[in-house]
Amino acid sequence: MAEVQVHIPEGVIERLPAYLNVLLQLRANGDPTVSSARLGELARVNPAQIRRDLTHFGSFGRRGIGYDVQTLIERIQHILGSDHVHRLALVGAGNLGSAIASYAGLSKHGFIVSAVFDTDPSKIGGLIGDLPVLGMNDLERVIHKQGIAIGVIAVPPEAAQSVADRLSAAGVHVLLNYTPVMVQVPEGVTLHNTDPVQELLHTLYYLSRREVVASEAR
Amino acid sequence: MAEVQVHIPEGVIERLPAYLNVLLQLRANGDPTVSSARLGELARVNPAQIRRDLTHFGSFGRRGIGYDVQTLIERIQHILGSDHVHRLALVGAGNLGSAIASYAGLSKHGFIVSAVFDTDPSKIGGLIGDLPVLGMNDLERVIHKQGIAIGVIAVPPEAAQSVADRLSAAGVHVLLNYTPVMVQVPEGVTLHNTDPVQELLHTLYYLSRREVVASEAR
DNA sequence: TAGATTGTTAATCGATTAACAATC
DNA sequence: TAGATTGTTAATCGATTAACAATC
Numbered sequence: 001m002a003e004v005q006v007h008i009p010e011g012v013i014e015r016l017p018a019y020l021n022v023l024l025q026l027r028a029n030g031d032p033t034v035s036s037a038r039l040g041e042l043a044r045v046n047p048a049q050i051r052r053d054l055t056h057f058g059s060f061g062r063r064g065i066g067y068d069v070q071t072l073i074e075r076i077q078h079i080l081g082s083d084h085v086h087r088l089a090l091v092g093a094g095n096l097g098s099a100i101a102s103y104a105g106l107s108k109h110g111f112i113v114s115a116v117f118d119t120d121p122s123k124i125g126g127l128i129g130d131l132p133v134l135g136m137n138d139l140e141r142v143i144h145k146q147g148i149a150i151g152v153i154a155v156p157p158e159a160a161q162s163v164a165d166r167l168s169a170a171g172v173h174v175l176l177n178y179t180p181v182m183v184q185v186p187e188g189v190t191l192h193n194t195d196p197v198q199e200l201l202h203t204l205y206y207l208s209r210r211e212v213v214a215s216e217a218r
Numbered sequence: 219m220a221e222v223q224v225h226i227p228e229g230v231i232e233r234l235p236a237y238l239n240v241l242l243q244l245r246a247n248g249d250p251t252v253s254s255a256r257l258g259e260l261a262r263v264n265p266a267q268i269r270r271d272l273t274h275f276g277s278f279g280r281r282g283i284g285y286d287v288q289t290l291i292e293r294i295q296h297i298l299g300s301d302h303v304h305r306l307a308l309v310g311a312g313n314l315g316s317a318i319a320s321y322a323g324l325s326k327h328g329f330i331v332s333a334v335f336d337t338d339p340s341k342i343g344g345l346i347g348d349l350p351v352l353g354m355n356d357l358e359r360v361i362h363k364q365g366i367a368i369g370v371i372a373v374p375p376e377a378a379q380s381v382a383d384r385l386s387a388a389g390v391h392v393l394l395n396y397t398p399v400m401v402q403v404p405e406g407v408t409l410h411n412t413d414p415v416q417e418l419l420h421t422l423y424y425l426s427r428r429e430v431v432a433s434e435a436r
Numbered sequence: 437t438a439g440a441t442t443g444t445t446a447a448t449c450g451a452t453t454a455a456c457a458a459t460c
Numbered sequence: 461t462a463g464a465t466t467g468t469t470a471a472t473c474g475a476t477t478a479a480c481a482a483t484c
Binding site: 253254255269270272273277279280281282283284285 | 463465467468
Binding site for chain 2: 013014016017018020021022025079080081082086094095096098099102103104105106108109111149150157173174176178179180182190192194195196197198199200201202203204205206207208
């Protein structure tokens with residue numbers, strides 16, 4: 001019987017990585033099982049919601065016991081597709097590029113930086129981690145050859161759009177944009193702007209409200 | 219008559235920074251006004267929702283005309299509190315720290331890196347941008363003196379928790395954590411994990427679904 | 437067996453959207 | 461005036477949560 005995958009609410013998919021993160025931590029901690037109550041506490045999500053979310057994909061727990069940490073990790077990784085390796089192309093070998101290449105969070109989830117590109121002749125041929133920096137001329141060829149589906153933009157803002165264009169044209173499906181520029185991408189390419197400032201602004205709202213409340217309570 | 223600020227839905231506050239980003243782009247473009255239809259197109263939000271969101275704070279548009287870009291920018295900046303400067307303390311003067319210090323997205327919204335700290339004696343006294351790198355001994359004193367409310371953690375993962383503790387104890391209200399470690403913070407401190415991998419995982423779900431769909435459609 | 441905790445239903449809650457009168 | 465577009469209501473939609481029978 002084929003599994004008919006009906007629509008899964010966006011919110012569910014957004015929470016799965018958060019659950020996964022907590023589960024990986026529990027595993028590192030040596031915990032064999034976890035209840036939805038504990039998981040909810042750690043991920044700051046209502047326990048009922050966790051159970052509800054998981055039912056979209058099956059039933060992974062045991063009544064009276066909870067969830068086996070290792071099993072649930074594997075199930076979620078399978079659902080997300082992070083149970084196999086994903087190759088990234090990193091464009092930009094500056095400070096930011098170097099930091100991304102050595103970022104532990106990537107390898108933890110099966111992402112590996114597979115090629116690094118830059119325009120600067122003084123950087124080409126040098127090493128980032130243990131990868132040689134390639135010139136932009138090699139971009140299309142290497143992306144095809146290595147079957148890279150994810151591109152990371154870590155270049156100066158003024159170059160962001162043209163890099164996005166090149167990566168999209170080369171067949172990359174997902175772009176991670178580290179510049180504050182709102183780049184345009186063609187249909188079929190998913191863009192992620194990793195602008196932490198956006199989040200900071202959001203927090204600022206609550207920060208200033210708190211100050212107001214505090215001074216009113218004087 | 220005092221404005222009684224009732225509860226504003228979280229989602230509204232999350233969207234304001236997105237509107238602001240688009241508006242700043244429109245202003246840079248020289249557009250004097252914008253309709254909710256156009257704004258919605260650019261921010262990928264339903265126009266009715268934009269109008270609804272804004273009514274929580276007042277009525278900023280003109281019927282038949284739209285919104286004055288400059289006015290709406292000022293209003294949203296005032297609501298969020300980004301109409302004045304916010305000082306950041308940056309801990310970690312490595313590649314990542316250097317990249318953050320020169321990140322254009324920060325200054326665009328009134329955030330300025332006001333002090334940089336590191337433990338490495340070979341870095342202390344050196345410059346990041348035009349700021350001297352200070353030793354960790356100076357952390358509490360400088361944060362108090364400069365009235366810094368926001369801390370940025372750009373250190374190796376193993377140091378993340380202790381840096382978070384020091385910053386929290388020094389009176390910082392908001393932490394931006396650039397490591398993949400889930401750090402714990404005391405009550406009253408807001409933590410933001412800027413883990414783009416979380417988002418990548420989320421995208422991966424749709425990416426693998428698309429591959430399945432594509433191969434089934436073969 | 438008694439206690440714990442899931443999977444699942446049904447109720448609640450809140451957010452999104454369509455529609456339209458007000459008005460520029 | 462006619463056309464455009466807001467502000468706001470009311471209807472829809474979907475997501476969250478409480479509750480509890482099933483079951484380990």
